[in-house]
Amino acid sequence: MNLQPINLYDLTRDELGTLLVRWELSPVHAARLWNYLYLELADSFAAMPELPARVRARLEAGTRIGTLPVALETDSRTVSPASISSPWRMVKESRRS
DSSP states (O other), rough: OOOOOOEEESOOOHHHHHHHHTTOOTTTHHHHHHHHHHHHHSSSSGGOTTSSSHHHHHHHHHHOOOOOOOOOOOOGGSSOGGGGOOOOHHHHHHHHH
16 A cells, blocks of 8 residues: 655646546646646645645645756856846847847
C-alpha cells in the first residue's frame, strides 16, 4: 500500500484528470487545478477556492503540493546584460513595428 502522498507536480495535466476520475470526481477540475499549480503557484489547497470542497478535501488527503522542478538553471555571472530580455524592451520593439 502506497502511504506516500502523491506530489501533484509529478503528474501531467492528463494524469491529474485520470487521478480525479479514479477518485470518482469530475476530470473537469483538472484544468482549474493545473492553473492553480502552474499559473497561480498556489502553495496550499486553501488557496484554491474555486475547486469544490470535496475535491480539495480529497486532494488534501492523498496528495501534496511539492516544489516545481528546475527547468533551466543559468549562472547570472555568465549572462551578458544585453542578452536579457525585459518587458520594457519588448514593448519598445513592438512599437517600432
